[in-house]
Amino acid sequence: MSPSISSFHSFHVQQVCFAFVILLHVITPTPLIATAIKSTGGNETDRLALLAFKQKIMYDPQGVVSSWNDSFHFCEWDGVTCGRLHSRVTVIDVGSRGLVGTLSPYVGNLSFLRGLRLYNNTFKGEIPPELGRLFRLRELRLGNNSFEGGIPATLSRCFELKHIGVAYNNLIGKIPTELSSLSKLTYLAVHVNNLTGELSSFIGNLSSLKTLSASCNLLEGAIPDALGQLRNLTELGLGENSLSGMVPFSIYNLSTLTVLSLSDNQLHGSLQPGIGMMLPHLQIFEISRNFFTGVLPLSISNLSELITLQVGFNNFTGKITINFGGLKNIRRILLYYNKLGSGEPDEMNFMSSLVNCSNLEYLELTANLLRGILPNSIGNLSSKLVVLLVDQNFLFGTLPSTICNLENLRTLWLYYNTFRGIIPTAIGNLKKLQRLALNTNDFSGKIPNSIGNLSLLLGLYLGNNRLEGTIPSSLGNCQKLLTIELFENNLSGTIPIQIFRLSSLSIELSLSQNHLSGTLPSEVDNLINLATLDISINNLSGDIPNGLSKCTSLEFLHMEGNSFHGSIPASLRALKGLRVFDLSRNNITGQIPEFLGQIALTSLNLSFNNFEGEVPITGVFTNASVISVAGNSRICGGISELKLPRCAIKKSKEVKMSLAHILIISVASILVGITLISSFVFCWVKKKRKAPSTGSQMEEQFLRVSYQRLLKATNGFSPDNLIGAGSFGYVYKGIFDQEGSTVAVKVFNLLRHGASKSFMAECETLRNIRHRNLLKIITSCSSVDFQGNDFRALVYEFMPNGSLERLTDTFQSSSNGIRGTIGYTAPEYGLGSEISTDGDVYSYGICLLEIMTGRRPTDGMFRDGINLHSLARMAIPDNVMEILDQVLLNNNEEEVDATENMTRQCQNRANKMKEFMVSVVKIGVACSMESPQERMDISNVVHELESVRDKLLQH
Structure with missing residues (x-):
């Protein structure tokens, strides 16, 4: 955690x-009572200022400032550097030390300070304006903290400043125009904050500026023409703001630029045709997610130092005429979501020029208007190529087998084209492939057995083609598969048992609209993590297996359009997370189970089966717009909107009771009454x-x-x-x-x-x-x-x-290990994910369930796929009281009132307490979902808990 x-x-x-x-x-710690700084000057002033700095530190995990004491001269303190001549503090460097606190204003008394490095910590509060007294300050590094408020205008008095880094904070307001006096400033980084207003033309006065990074803020208005005055500028980052208008022509005069990043704004217009000659040193060119139009300039071919070309999500049109052969350093080419393409027979010839790009790692041409065939030369692309995306175009012809030479490829997306022919058997050579998407094409023939060689495969997407034959059992070798999509093909035979043994499947198994036969095997009970199972519109038959009840993560279950028979197993009541259940057009018999009304379904389709008897009137059955029971001729009752016949009332037969029966019932009733x-x-x-x-x-x-x-x-x-x-x-x-x-x-x-x-x-x-x-x-x-x-x-x-x-x-062997106590750690940490608030929410949910149930997540009872989360999830709502810690229940029982209306009041209290317990357990379950995206947002957790509290206090 x-x-x-x-x-x-x-x-x-x-x-x-x-x-x-x-x-x-x-939250931000409350400042301790600061020691008054005496106006004594000299070394004593520096010592007292450092002690004031220390006093504002509330958490010091590495013992940096906690070691600052009189045992050593302050010039020997960790993170402190002094000048040799006067023993005055010149640098404070405590970056990346895990400190939590606020920045003391008495730092402004360190009159010889040249460098203040506090980056990568958790400093909160405002940046003290007293820093403006540090007239010798050259370097201010406060990035990646939690500073609030505005950028102090007083920094304009620090005339020696060369470096200002305040990125990754929570700063607000405008960039102070007073900073225009900093003629020596070479580096200004304010990205990833909440700065507002326009980018003022005062920036043009910072004549020494080499780097200006203001991306990921709330800046608006036009890019000022005055930026063209910064003749020394090499890096300009203004992406992810709300800037509008056209790119000023003066920008193209900054011939020293190596980085030009303007993505995620509202800019429009076309690119200058001569951009390749005007910005010859450009290495990073990012303008995606804007409204640029026109053609991609041919002169881009001259950007020999270019590493990244990212122009996706614009409105560029026409033929791609760029000769990429001269871009020896290019690694990433992203032209996705434009309208590139001319319909000319040779418009895919640019692909051949990519062969000379020996460093190419990422090529994305997704969602354009490209027509033609993939040339055989695609197999000669860079051996470093990791991602190849040419999906959602109008490509046709066969898939060149040479593509299987790209041995380091991890993602290959060719879906939504019109490729035909067979899938090359050599596809199994792509041993590092993790995602293969060939769906929605016109591929035919069999699925190659060699796909089973792709042991690292996470997603296999072959749906909506004309593939035939059986599903290869070799897929069982792909033990990391999360998704299998084979829908809308001509596949036949039985479903290989090996697929149902892939416990890794957690997103989707879609085999719908094929010609599959046989039964749904009992091995389906291995798919305990699966969210979507779609086997609809096939020729499957037999009973619905009881083992399906172990697939407790299921949310979407489609079994319609088959020949399943028998009744719905009572064990399916365990599928508490089910949202959509479609069993229509089968041969299911028996009564419609009451327990389906206890599952929070948003869609239930039981139409065209052989159900009989009364339709339930609870839960999902109360909403005619989300259920369908049509085509079942022997059902009755239900809500009036279903317009079903009334169920016949059977007359009860008279029962003659003997004197012995009467005595037994009477005595039992009396005993029960006395006990109550x-x-x-x-x-x-x-x-x-x-x-x-x-x-x-x-x-x-x-x-x-x-x-x-x-x-x-x-x-x-x-x-x-x-x-x-x-x-x-x-x-x-x-x-x-x-x-x-x-x-x-x-x-x-x-x-x-x-x-x-x-x-x-x-x-x-x-x-x-x-x-x-x-x-x-x-x-x-x-x-x-x-x-x-x-x-x-x-x-x-x-x-x-x-x-x-x-x-x-x-529990960890390195800084890259899993951080968190066993049982409380979010599952994604085990896959190498970074620590996040989503992981915190998961840990919180597990602890909440531990409190409610009295069971630790490492309890010996949890095995065979059952854990604390699934135990609680299956108990909601009817069986929650059965899993609660008896201590909680006993404390409640001791407070039962004995008043005149004792039976009714006790029952009301019990009902309210059960409602409270169920609500809290629901919150614990919602917080501890396996997928981070499905977990309850922490703000919603607060709201729900306060709501539960208020309801409880009212009663």
Whole structure:
């Protein structure tokens, strides 16, 4: 788990339980009381300024600033460099050290500072305007942090500045025009922020500027013509903004440009015909996702240093006349989604010129108007070619077998063309291929057995062709397949069992509209991760296998247009995630199962079968627009919109009971009544006996403690004692002198909106909830500090196990390993994905389910494809109470009231509590979905939890 969810082990499960009331997240720390900087000047000024810098650091995992003390001269402190002559601080370099905090304004007192490098950390708050006092500053590197507010205009006073890097932050506002005074500035990077306004013409005054990167902001208006004054400019990045208008002609005069990136804007017009001569050193040319028109200039052939040509998603037209042979360094050519093509017989000749591009790695011609055949020379393209996409054009002819010479190819997309003939057997030579898309063409013949050699294949797309014969069993060798699409062909025979043994299949298995026969084998139960199964419109027969019920990830199940018979197995009630179920045009008999109404289906088609009996009237059966039961002549009832005949009412036969039967029933009824009454009386007496002592026990158990005592216990809330941070405050380790006991003190940042509400909510939660996975609260403090400010804190037992992040280190062998505790880690981390908020949500969901069920995700009961997520998912909604931790249920049972209307009130309370439990489990399941895209957004989690809380409090 990433630190944003698991800041420390002792409070991790505690915070998850508090999610019933409010969700906690890491926020900007509250600044500690800064040590006053004396106006003493000299070395002492530098030392005090560094200590003030240290004081604003709330988290220091590598112990960088925590080692700053008087044991060493400050010039020897980690990350600090001093000048030899005066021993004054010249550089602070703590980049990529994992620091969390704010930037102290007293850094402005380091008058000899030349370099401030804080990049790749988590500094928050505003960039202090006091930095404008650093008149010797040359280098300011604050990129990849969480700085807020605007870029300080005071930086204009730092006349020696050459480098400003504030990219990847949360900055807002305009780029200050005052920066025009920085005549020595060579590097200005403000990309990936939230900057607004127009790109002012003042930029033209920065005569020394070599790099201007302002992409991924909210800039608007036209590109200023004044940029043409920057004769030293080599890199210009303005992509992913809202810039409009045409590219100023003056840009083409910047002959030193190596990077011109204007993608994802609203620019229009055509490219200058002479661009290849005017910008001879261009290496990166990116203008995709705009509204450019016209032809691609022939002069692009002269850009001999070009590495990337990206012009996709525009309106370029005409024949591709570029001779790529001279572009020796070209690696990426992306011409996708234009209207390129002329219909001339030789318009694909440009492909032959690509043979000389020995460094070519990526070629995308998707969605153009290209016509013609692929030349045999395609097999002579670069051996480094990894991606070849020429789909969605009008290419025809056979697929050259030479294409199988591209041994490093990983993605080959030729779909939506009119290729004919057979798929070359040599396709099996592409051993590194991961995605093969030949669908929607006119391929015929058999599927080559050699495809089974593609052991790295993730997706196989051969649908909508004229392929025939049987499905090769060799596909079972492709153990990494996620998707198989063979729909709309002429395939026959049985479905190979080997396909159903591919447990890797998790996206789609589509075999529809073929001539497949036989049964759906019981081995289908291996497809426990599959989301879509489509075997419709074939000649399949037999019963629906019970094993299908183990495919608990199914969302779309299409079985229509076959000859399946028998009844719908009751075991299919386990498919709780099913959304679309089509079983129409088969020979299914029996009654329509009631349990289908308990699944959250959005479409159910049971038409044209042999069902009989009454149609259910619950769940999906209440919405006539999403169900179809037509063509079943022996069904009745259902909702009125279905216009089915009423079901006949059978007269019950008179039953003659003997005296013995009457006595047995009477005695049993009396015993049941006595038992119920006794239980209610027992609950009432127990409640009455407990009531008087509750208040005194609470007062005795939770004694208040003063602010002064907590201040002393935590050594003045020292950063050295900080063990974690949450949404509304920080947690410190503390030691009470008299008892000698170690505690954890959670201090609330009352300046944060919602912090007071969170304090009250946590107090209320801890007063009412007892659970083995929750930390014990010792006391609370509601007071004022020595400045008269409100102070709120909670004191817990201290758990010495450290953070989950540190336990992560136990399970990884390198920095590239899987980060996260076993059972709590998102599945995508195992595939090498970067740490993300989606992974945090998954971990949060698993912990929430652990709280509710009392079962850890590593519990020995979880095997054979069943895990904590699937256990909870299958229990929703009817069986949730059966999987809950008995501690939660017992605590609820002890509070049953014994009033006059006891039966009704207890039942109402039980119903409300069940509704609450089901809602929380649903949230846990939604957060722990295997696919990151399917997980609930964290903002929605907060909304749902607050909604559940409000409903519960109303009752």
